[in-house]
């Protein structure tokens with residue numbers, strides 16, 4: 001059960017002040033806006049999953065940060081707190097961002113193409129990426145954002161009302177609103193709605209395995225193949241992400257991977273080569289890989305956008321390692337946004353932006369040569 005917060009009047013006062021100073025704004029689509037109410041503040045608390053008592057405090061075991069918190073302390077991801085010797089999540093039923101997106105926006109190119117994903121996020125993240133596009137909601141906490149009142153059942157109801165094939169847990173970092181995402185996904189699954197995780201993959205094996213029983217597809221950011229860069233750019237470690245990729249795959253979740261190429265940070269072609277080699281040698285040849293173009297943002301505003309030439313070089317490296325579905329993202333009008341049959345080269349799905357203009361996949365196969373195109377098509 002959800003517990004409405006204690007001491008609400010005092011908290012509301014503090015929250016209103018903080019929300020004003022943070023200037024956090026979300027832009028839900030009008031259709032969604034009409035059917036749900038954005039309240040001044042909606043702050044729900046719920047007992048957190050995967051918590052453990054230790055002599056140093058309560059440990060959260062959801063992600064590799066493994067925060068150990070004493071009474072009243074708040075987690076690295078900014079949405080967990082210890083009260084009366086119990087860990088609570090403050091990110092439950094109170095998303096600050098709600099939109100209906102094309103599934104291609106996640107990006108997922110091999111999962112119900114052309115369908116709609118009801119997309120939600122609460123505030124909070126377990127990394128601190130210098131290039132975060134959604135820093136206004138990821139680098140803050142749910143008590144500082146304007147939130148919707150949207151418990152899990154209502155998310156599912158709204159996804160059906162908006163003709164969505166799936167619910168996407170996205171924008172900020174869904175690992176940190178694990179309880180909300182998991183319990184929504186359980187209800188969605190029973191209602192025939194698919195569940196999508198757009199995540200940094202920074203999660204411990206046990207919670208991930210539980211999550212994979214209800215998640216249908218994931219797009220995971222593989223930010224770099226250099227542990228030192230991972231730490232300096234994102235505040236995370238590489239190995240737990242690699243382990244998570246394997247678990248997603250082993251547990252039958254449809255997986256796609258995004259690698260954002262950030263000039264001077266993750267543009268080393270030798271490292272891109274090592275990453276592609278690792279993917280190739282570890283069973284990810286059939287997994288779509290999206291090389292994504294960086295645009296100056298947040299703490300890296302001084303950098304230029306990634307050159308298209310470099311994105312093409314990276315794609316060639318990946319194809320050279322035998323990866324079958326390699327894409328270039330964030331470059332409007334490029335042919336590397338299309339899906340080609342790995343056998344005969346026919347364009348089986350053509351895209352313009354997030355729109356599907358041609359679909360030549362029939363029963364999961366290339367219409368021309370009958371080769372299987374891996375994915376979840378219907």
Ligand code: SF4
Pocket residue numbers: 060061062063064065066067075076077078080125126175176
């Ligand atoms: S999910 Fe949040 S509280 Fe839990 S370990 Fe990760 S950063 Fe810490």
